[in-house]
Amino acid sequence: MAKFVASACSKPFGARIFVKSETSGKIILSAQGFEYKNVDDNSEMSYIGDFWIDEKYRGKEIMTQFPKNIALFKNEVHSSMKASAFLNFKEITGNLNEYFDRYESIYDKNELQLKPDVETGINLKKICQIPTKLLNAYDQQIFPYHREHYFEKFLKQKDCFSRVALNSAGEVIGYGSIINHNGSAIIQPLYADNADIARKIFCGILKEENLDFQRLYLRTNEDIYTWIQPLLKDGVEARRNKHSVYRYSKEPPKGFDMNKCFAFASSKVCPI
Numbered sequence: 001m002a003k004f005v006a007s008a009c010s011k012p013f014g015a016r017i018f019v020k021s022e023t024s025g026k027i028i029l030s031a032q033g034f035e036y037k038n039v040d041d042n043s044e045m046s047y048i049g050d051f052w053i054d055e056k057y058r059g060k061e062i063m064t065q066f067p068k069n070i071a072l073f074k075n076e077v078h079s080s081m082k083a084s085a086f087l088n089f090k091e092i093t094g095n096l097n098e099y100f101d102r103y104e105s106i107y108d109k110n111e112l113q114l115k116p117d118v119e120t121g122i123n124l125k126k127i128c129q130i131p132t133k134l135l136n137a138y139d140q141q142i143f144p145y146h147r148e149h150y151f152e153k154f155l156k157q158k159d160c161f162s163r164v165a166l167n168s169a170g171e172v173i174g175y176g177s178i179i180n181h182n183g184s185a186i187i188q189p190l191y192a193d194n195a196d197i198a199r200k201i202f203c204g205i206l207k208e209e210n211l212d213f214q215r216l217y218l219r220t221n222e223d224i225y226t227w228i229q230p231l232l233k234d235g236v237e238a239r240r241n242k243h244s245v246y247r248y249s250k251e252p253p254k255g256f257d258m259n260k261c262f263a264f265a266s267s268k269v270c271p272i
Contacts, residue, residue: 190263
């Protein structure tokens with residue numbers, strides 16, 4: 001039987017968790033968890049991300065032991081994990097109340113075509129120019145939980161290039177960011193009222209920041225991944241492969257607005 005050891009990090013909202021073998025002391029499972037406080041009448045939510053299990057130990061036993069023995073995760077538990085490692089999630093865990101798939105699209109830079117900006121009435125600002133209160137209010141329309149720490153610790157990192165879209169009244173109508181690292185540009189997240197605004201944010205970041213990359217990564221759900229099609233060269237079709245699955249261990253959360261989610265946030269910290 002594996003020995004469970006939880007160690008705190010990112011206080012007060014998270015912990016890094018390691019599961020070790022009692023006999024060898026080898027780490028056989030690692031994950032990180034976050035506690036999200038509710039907005040309105042939602043239940044509080046715990047999220048387990050960056051989830052990994054040694055291939056030798058993957059199975060129902062370890063999954064049913066985790067995370068019920070971890071006191072931190074006492075409410076709703078959401079998990080993200082590689083689809084390649086969990087092809088039959090229900091068989092492995094013995095429990096699957098609800099889930100949805102997450103898809104990944106990968107494009108070479110030379111497959112993109114950034115069209116001239118013809119959209120009127122939409123202004124782009126850097127995220128540091130927008131009061132956090134306004135950004136939080138928009139974010140909670142999509143993900144109805146408090147994650148102010150997310151903006152401070154992720155969206156304002158040096159390798160994260162972000163923009164916020166405002167309408168003519170100065171209201172937030174979308175925001176997004178691109179991580180540029182080792183030749184890869186990763187869109188995470190991209191939220192907007194509609195696809196035109198999403199494309200405006202995406203193109204604005206690439207044009208204004210003049211990012212140097214070879215590959216573009218987009219992670220979203222199956223119903224919305226084609227928003228990027230107008231920005232692909234003729235003959236290039238929007239495409240995706242299954243990347244991860246999400247599981248709700250209790251009742252699914254209320255209020256996720258997937259229609260405004262054009263790219264997920266990092267699965268290490270949040271379900272969408």
